[in-house]
Amino acid sequence: MSIRPSLKPRELMSPTPDLHGVWxxxxxxxxxxxxxxxxxxxxxxxxxxxxxxxxxxxxxxxxxxxxxxxxxxxxxxxxxxxxxxxxxxxxxxxxxxxxxxxxxxxxxxxxxxxxxxxxxxxxxxxxxxxxxxxxxxxxxxxxxxxxxxxxxxxxxxxxxxxxxxxxxxxxxxxxRLLPGVLGNQASTEEESFSAGLLEHPQYTRPAEWQGRPIPEVLMSGHHGRIADWRRQTAEEITRARRPDLWAAYRDETGTE
Missing domain, CATH: 3.40.1280.10 (SPOUT methyltransferase, trefoil knot domain)
Structure with missing residues (x-):
């Protein structure tokens, strides 16, 4: 707990103590x-x-x-x-x-x-x-x-x-960006805006739903191809939905 002077008496036992060094x-x-x-x-x-x-x-x-x-x-x-x-x-x-x-x-x-x-x-x-x-x-x-x-x-x-x-x-x-809050810090590195782009589409089980299968590349196990697909779809979505973000990203990276 942090210690500071106060003219107003404070409870010695508090359900929300003032913790030192905590955001x-x-x-x-x-x-x-x-x-x-x-x-x-x-x-x-x-x-x-x-x-x-x-x-x-x-x-x-x-x-x-x-x-x-x-x-x-x-x-x-x-x-x-x-x-x-x-x-x-x-x-x-x-x-x-x-x-x-x-x-x-x-x-x-x-x-x-x-x-x-x-x-x-x-x-x-x-x-x-x-x-x-x-x-x-x-x-x-x-x-x-x-x-x-x-x-x-x-x-x-x-x-x-x-x-x-x-x-x-x-x-x-x-x-959610503070250390330890999400547990998996990598999740904040791949989401929307982290690289100046909107996030790529996400899928999970079942492999097919209402006649719509998960894209084959995501089931390939080829990490390089998966990374390329995610980058490409993120760029396509950003270009279509947020021209302002796309222009800033293009200027920063030199992408055509």
């Missing part, structure tokens, strides 16, 4: 009950129980203003919706980032941010942890983003009601 995700959210959600299932859930990574939520409502703990207000200049207040989000960020390292990104899930990709997840997996801000309503006061140097990251080119689902997607994609 950790801190979530600033109005809905802490949304976590771990799907992250508590399957391999990510097992890894969470084993202490291969950690999760901590900070309830933004606890930093609210006044008797009713208000967290938002109307947009300056008018307009629909509400905006998360700087004097609420600021203290929450400072609490979340206390005792973190320089290798600990602070990210706001936002539709105007950089779109998530595999390269981003690899970078986050090499960090010591990450703090994620889950927005709601019309967003957050811009001054917060500027003051704390917050990175904006997007799940895709669409708008959601909040950042919680996007935060879970980011954490899932990152945690």
């Amino acid at each position: 950790k995700a801190k979530i600033i959210t109005l809905f802490p009950g949304a976590f771990p959600g799907v992250l508590g299932e399957s391999l990510t859930g097992k890894a969470l129980q084993q202490g291969l990574w950690q999760l901590e939520t900070l309830d933004l409502r606890q930093y609210g203003i006044g008797k009713h703990r208000n967290v938002d207000d109307t947009p300056a200049g008018g307009g629909a919706g509400m905006v998360l207040r700087a004097d609420v989000l600021g203290p929450a960020i400072e609490a979340a980032m206390a005792y973190t390292t320089p290798r600990w990104p602070l990210i706001y899930l936002s539709p105007r941010g950089r779109r998530m990709d595999q390269a981003m997840m690899r970078d986050l997996a090499r960090a010591d942890g990450v703090t994620l801000i889950c927005g709601r309503f019309e967003g957050v006061d811009e001054r917060v983003l500027q003051h704390y140097g917050v990175q904006e990251v997007s799940l895709g080119d669409f708008v959601m009601t909040g950042g919680e689902i996007a935060a879970q997607a980011l954490i899932d994609a990152t945690v």
